[in-house]
Amino acid sequence: MAKKQQLWAWGIRNSFHYLVVLLVAVLLVAVVYLTGETGRLVEDYATCKSPAGDLSPPQCNFFSGKWVFDNKSYPLYKEQQCTFMSDQLACEKFGRKDMSYQNWRWQPHQCDLPRFNATALLERLRGKRLVFVGDSLNRGQWVSMVCLVDSAIPPTLKSMNSNGSLNIFKAIEYNATIEFYWAPLLVESNSDNPVNHRLPDRIVRVQAIEKHARHWTDADILVFNSYLWWRRPKMKVLWGSFESPDGIYKEVGMPRCYEMALKTWADWLEVHVNRNKTQLFFVSMSPIHER
Numbered sequence: 296m297a298k299k300q301q302l303w304a305w306g307i308r309n310s311f312h313y314l315v316v317l318l319v320a321v322l323l324v325a326v327v328y329l330t331g332e333t334g335r336l337v338e339d340y341a342t343c344k345s346p347a348g349d350l351s352p353p354q355c356n357f358f359s360g361k362w363v364f365d366n367k368s369y370p371l372y373k374e375q376q377c378t379f380m381s382d383q384l385a386c387e388k389f390g391r392k393d394m395s396y397q398n399w400r401w402q403p404h405q406c407d408l409p410r411f412n413a414t415a416l417l418e419r420l421r422g423k424r425l426v427f428v429g430d431s432l433n434r435g436q437w438v439s440m441v442c443l444v445d446s447a448i449p450p451t452l453k454s455m456n457s458n459g460s461l462n463i464f465k466a467i468e469y470n471a472t473i474e475f476y477w478a479p480l481l482v483e484s485n486s487d488n489p490v491n492h493r494l495p496d497r498i499v500r501v502q503a504i505e506k507h508a509r510h511w512t513d514a515d516i517l518v519f520n521s522y523l524w525w526r527r528p529k530m531k532v533l534w535g536s537f538e539s540p541d542g543i544y545k546e547v548g549m550p551r552c553y554e555m556a557l558k559t560w561a562d563w564l565e566v567h568v569n570r571n572k573t574q575l576f577f578v579s580m581s582p583i584h585e586r
């Protein structure tokens with residue numbers, strides 16, 4: 296009973312987090328879906344409307360809009376029906392009663408988004424790698440994205456594999472993968488272990504990202520997030536490697552640490568990512584979620 300209550304309380308505290316996760320996932324789906332380069336683009340935009348009546352498709356700003364309650368077409372998947380749902384995100388399983396947070400749909404001011412269609416999304420992802428990189432927030436985004444397409448793929452035509460920090464969902468028929476890579480600070484840190492990462496003393500190598508980045512160099516769509524793990528007044532920055540005895544450690548204020556890490560990350564992208572091929576997304580500030 297006590298356990299149940301605890302889980303319930305945990306669910307409530309998590310609900311806002313989960314809502315954000317769900318909403319951002321849906322928005323991302325919309326963006327990926329609408330910015331595909333095929334001829335269907337124009338068709339998808341056919342529902343665009345504007346006061347002047349002549350808004351050409353690319354002028355619809357997807358980021359200007361509002362959330363509307365929609366219990367007809369939402370939720371887009373049911374928690375219990377998703378093969379890959381994780382307990383960490385399964386609010387209903389652990390006793391949450393009010394599930395109406397799943398019914399919010401993003402409505403841009405200038406156009407209507409096409410109704411979500413998992414097959415069409417998979418078609419857009421054909422032969423591509425979609426990789427989420429970051430902390431538990433992005434892990435939630437990833438699970439959500441997998442659940443969105445799950446029901447459209449028969450059991451024998453999908454797989455899920457984990458290897459260290461990298462988790463790979465594969466839609467075999469489409470030769471498409473939807474992946475998650477655990478790197479809560481993006482750059483190297485002593486929190487990089489995908490399971491045991493809650494250490495009291497956080498140490499970050501703000502100039503080292505290669506160890507992580509080589510796993511997602513050739514992704515077609517990269518979705519990063521990093522913010523929650525930086526919320527400390529100060530952090531220990533390491534120049535040198537974790538193994539080396541003569542590494543230099545220095546306490547640095549958080550904003551400066553975050554800045555240095557993002558600089559390393561941005562520089563890496565600049566050099567290694569082909570902008571003609573890869574779409575990038577970055578999520579920074581987000582609500583916390585704690586047990």
Ligand SMILES: *[C@@H]1O[C@H](CO)[C@@H](O)[C@H](O)[C@H]1NC(C)=O
Pocket residue numbers: 366
């Ligand atoms: C959908 O929401 C409306 C308004 O809140 C409510 O009247 C209706 O019963 C709901 N329908 C379903 C199927 O939940």
Ligand SMILES: *[C@@H]1O[C@H](CO)[C@@H](O)[C@H](O)[C@H]1NC(C)=O
Pocket residue numbers: 412413414415418
């Ligand atoms: C979903 O997309 C697929 C592939 O583009 C299409 O064949 C199918 O008709 C669509 N389904 C709906 C309900 O629009």
Ligand SMILES: *[C@@H]1O[C@H](CO)[C@@H](O)[C@H](O)[C@H]1NC(C)=O
Pocket residue numbers: 422423424470471
């Ligand atoms: C599958 O997709 C990968 C990219 O993720 C690509 O390199 C590979 O050539 C594709 N294989 C086939 C058989 O299309």
Ligand SMILES: *[C@@H]1O[C@H](CO)[C@@H](O)[C@H](O)[C@H]1NC(C)=O
Pocket residue numbers: 458459
């Ligand atoms: C896991 O990843 C490591 C290095 O990243 C690689 O050497 C190993 O073969 C992988 N194992 C599996 C089962 O894919």
Ligand SMILES: *[C@@H]1O[C@H](CO)[C@@H](O)[C@H](O)[C@H]1NC(C)=O
Pocket residue numbers: 569570571
């Ligand atoms: C990207 O596309 C532009 C314009 O088409 C071209 O000039 C540039 O060389 C391309 N860059 C790469 C890295 O392919």
